[in-house]
Amino acid sequence: MAEVRITGLHKRYGAFHAVRGIDLDIRDGEFTVLVGPSGCGKSTLLRTIAGLEESSEGTIEIGGEVVNDFRPRDRDVAMVFQDYALYPHMNVAKNIGFGLKARKMPKSEVEARVAEAARMLGITPLLGRFPRQLSGGQRQRVAIGRAIVRSPRIFLFDEPLSNLDAQLRDEMRGEIKRLHQDIATTMIYVTHDQIEAMTLADRIVLMRDGLIEQQGAPLDLFERPASTFVAGFLGSPRMSFLPGTLKLDGSAAAIRLSEALLPVAPGRSLNGAVDGQAVLLGLRPEHLTRAHAATPAQGTFRYDATIDLLQPTGSRSYATFRLAGAPVMAELQAHDVSRPGERLPIDINMNRASIFDAKTERAI
Amino acid sequence: MAAVAPVRRPKRRSIPVGRILLLGFFLAFVLWPLYWMFNTSIKPSDDYLTVPPVWFPTAPTLVHYEAALFAYRGLDGLINSLIISLSATVLSALFGTLMAYSLARYNTGGQHLSFWVLSQRFLPPIGIVLPVFLIYRGVGLYDTHIGLIIAYTVFTLPVSVWMMFAYFRGMPKSMEEAALVDGCTRWEAFWRVAVPLAAPGIVAAAVFAFIACWTEFFFALILTSRTAFTLPTVFRAFIGFQGAQYGEAAALAIVSLVPSIALGVLAQRHLVRGLTLGAVRG
Numbered sequence: 282m283a284e285v286r287i288t289g290l291h292k293r294y295g296a297f298h299a300v301r302g303i304d305l306d307i308r309d310g311e312f313t314v315l316v317g318p319s320g321c322g323k324s325t326l327l328r329t330i331a332g333l334e335e336s337s338e339g340t341i342e343i344g345g346e347v348v349n350d351f352r353p354r355d356r357d358v359a360m361v362f363q364d365y366a367l368y369p370h371m372n373v374a375k376n377i378g379f380g381l382k383a384r385k386m387p388k389s390e391v392e393a394r395v396a397e398a399a400r401m402l403g404i405t406p407l408l409g410r411f412p413r414q415l416s417g418g419q420r421q422r423v424a425i426g427r428a429i430v431r432s433p434r435i436f437l438f439d440e441p442l443s444n445l446d447a448q449l450r451d452e453m454r455g456e457i458k459r460l461h462q463d464i465a466t467t468m469i470y471v472t473h474d475q476i477e478a479m480t481l482a483d484r485i486v487l488m489r490d491g492l493i494e495q496q497g498a499p500l501d502l503f504e505r506p507a508s509t510f511v512a513g514f515l516g517s518p519r520m521s522f523l524p525g526t527l528k529l530d531g532s533a534a535a536i537r538l539s540e541a542l543l544p545v546a547p548g549r550s551l552n553g554a555v556d557g558q559a560v561l562l563g564l565r566p567e568h569l570t571r572a573h574a575a576t577p578a579q580g581t582f583r584y585d586a587t588i589d590l591l592q593p594t595g596s597r598s599y600a601t602f603r604l605a606g607a608p609v610m611a612e613l614q615a616h617d618v619s620r621p622g623e624r625l626p627i628d629i630n631m632n633r634a635s636i637f638d639a640k641t642e643r644a645i
Numbered sequence: 646m647a648a649v650a651p652v653r654r655p656k657r658r659s660i661p662v663g664r665i666l667l668l669g670f671f672l673a674f675v676l677w678p679l680y681w682m683f684n685t686s687i688k689p690s691d692d693y694l695t696v697p698p699v700w701f702p703t704a705p706t707l708v709h710y711e712a713a714l715f716a717y718r719g720l721d722g723l724i725n726s727l728i729i730s731l732s733a734t735v736l737s738a739l740f741g742t743l744m745a746y747s748l749a750r751y752n753t754g755g756q757h758l759s760f761w762v763l764s765q766r767f768l769p770p771i772g773i774v775l776p777v778f779l780i781y782r783g784v785g786l787y788d789t790h791i792g793l794i795i796a797y798t799v800f801t802l803p804v805s806v807w808m809m810f811a812y813f814r815g816m817p818k819s820m821e822e823a824a825l826v827d828g829c830t831r832w833e834a835f836w837r838v839a840v841p842l843a844a845p846g847i848v849a850a851a852v853f854a855f856i857a858c859w860t861e862f863f864f865a866l867i868l869t870s871r872t873a874f875t876l877p878t879v880f881r882a883f884i885g886f887q888g889a890q891y892g893e894a895a896a897l898a899i900v901s902l903v904p905s906i907a908l909g910v911l912a913q914r915h916l917v918r919g920l921t922l923g924a925v926r927g
């Protein structure tokens with residue numbers, strides 16, 4: 282168990298700058314998810330923490346100790362790889378016990394620990410098998426077993442579920458979350474799947490081009506994204522962005538989208554914003570509902586929409602319409618809408634809407 | 646009204662004439678020289694050049710074997726060849742594996758060193774045999790086992806390195822990385838994970854090296870004399886003033902085949918075993 286502190290970390294591959302200055306504090310026992318698009322440097326950061334890559338600049342502390350010059354084996358971390366990386370010439374029991382044996386633990390204790398880890402993961406019947414005789418999900422469990430058997434200070438996961446089919450992925454995701462609840466060890470988990478990030482994380486660190494774009498609790502990032510990049514990355518279906526201009530009139534503020542004037546929730550801080558500033562209004566599908574009340578509630582804007590695309594999922598239907606020329610998606614109850622072309626009154630909840638500067642794409 | 650199902654006759658398997666012919670031709674092609682050689686090795690000398698040939702000698706004899714092995718010192722050559730070829734093979738596989746691993750995983754020497762290693766094979770042996778001969782004479786390696794072992798190790802190394810280099814590069818790195826994180830030193834990760842996984846490649850490289858050493862003639866001829874001479878050089882003696890010693894040559898050829906065949910049988914099991922199968926995703 283240990284906290285991790287990363288200061289001013291850079292990683293260059295020749296001329297290519299993969300990690301460009303990362304500062305990160307991870308508390309003891311925290312489940313941190315590194316998320317971001319492909320190539321943003323998540324794996325590089327994780328591998329640098331493990332000691333598999335040398336940092337070009339900056340320090341990494343684990344448990345208050347600078348570990349830059351430590352070999353991977355001396356950092357007391359465990360890592361689960363995307364391709365599992367089981368040792369094909371050893372059976373499951375040997376695979377799990379390998380790290381303990383390498384650390385010269387007495388044989389009887391190795392056996393006891395392997396048995397305990399196998400029991401926790403429900404793979405006791407598989408102990409005598411070889412990796413090639415296992416299914417993807419079973420291999421994944423063995424890989425996790427190999428990590429937990431050592432009781433390391435930190436667990437590192439690099440997209441451990443990305444090779445599993447959807448159903449197994451959901452199941453294993455739950456198991457990893459349970460594992461964290463049970464052993465409460467610091468975990469750093471890389472994924473580019475935003476659902477995994479939202480469901481697993483105590484804290485999400487969203488990366489972009491080798492830098493941290495925003496970090497915080499999942500719901501903070503979801504509700505108060507710092508930029509259109511964060512807003513677009515988290516949430517599925519994506520947030521819709523509508524270009525408009527900000528109207529400031531005394532204490533009342535509104536956003537003009539061609540002819541429509543949408544009031545900004547009163548009391549919302551708009552620090553630094555000026556009248557006439559070009560902005561992007563960010564609306565998530567769940568901020569839009571079909572209007573049922575006669576008059577719109579406080580902080581909502583009613584719009585007569587003509588649905589031009591309908592995507593039913595069963596319980597919900599995603600309806601796309603145009604608002605001031607830009608497409609907007611609304612998440613409606615299945616019975617609220619029946620067919621494309623239908624005209625519906627839609628209530629837009631402006632209290633939850635996000636506003637970004639159109640040029641910098643940062644939140645206002 | 647039920648339709649009457651047509652009675653399906655079991656289809657008679659036709660005899661694959663084409664295949665049998667092809668295989669027969671291939672077998673004859675491969676086995677004919679062997680048959681001829683074996684036949685010659687057990688024929689009395691008078692039967693060699695008769696017309697028509699003696700297909701099956703009525704009075705087989707081992708005199709040619711005896712002469713080839715003892716009078717012509719074929720047995721000494723065989724023992725020398727075994728010592729030299731096996732030693733050079735082991736050394737070549739060992740150094741080749743180490744060097745290839747370093748090239749593949751640490752990019753030692755940048756992109757040029759690996760090609761430079763292979764380029765050593767472009768050099769015609771005749772270009773270096775004389776300097777090597779002079780050096781060997783000077784330092785006392787001429788006509789010694791060690792001398793030929795060193796020469797053969799060096800000559801087989803480029804191909805061993807190149808084969809192992811390709812093998813290591815095709816092997817995912819993550820298993821060795823897992824071993825490093827699990828608690829191994831670099832050396833342990835190499836020995837306990839990389840080498841076992843590369844075993845089929847190492848065996849293949851070793852087989853190549855052994856065959857090259859076992860059949861090498863030129864260097865053995867120049868660098869050895871009465872002590873460390875190898876089996877291929879013994880064959881020189883069978884062509885003399887009074888004609889060729891067909892029986893002795895055939896007998897020794899049969900003897901020299903035995904280790905090659907034994908090696909083939911032993912190595913085949915390793916060569917086909919796909920060890921990395923199932924290690925990673927899939």
Ligand SMILES: Nc1ncnc2c1ncn2[C@@H]1O[C@H](COP(=O)(O)OP(=O)(O)OP(=O)(O)O)[C@@H](O)[C@H]1O
Nearest residue numbers: 294297299317318319320321322323324325326473
């Ligand atoms: N050994 C290397 N040599 C050169 N460039 C590298 C190397 N490893 C990674 N990179 C580059 O560094 C960048 C970050 O790579 P990294 O593997 O960390 O991305 P990632 O965020 O994990 O992406 P993904 O989601 O696709 O796994 C990429 O642009 C990649 O091409």
Ligand SMILES: [Mg+2]
Nearest residue numbers: 323324325439
């Ligand atoms: Mg990655």
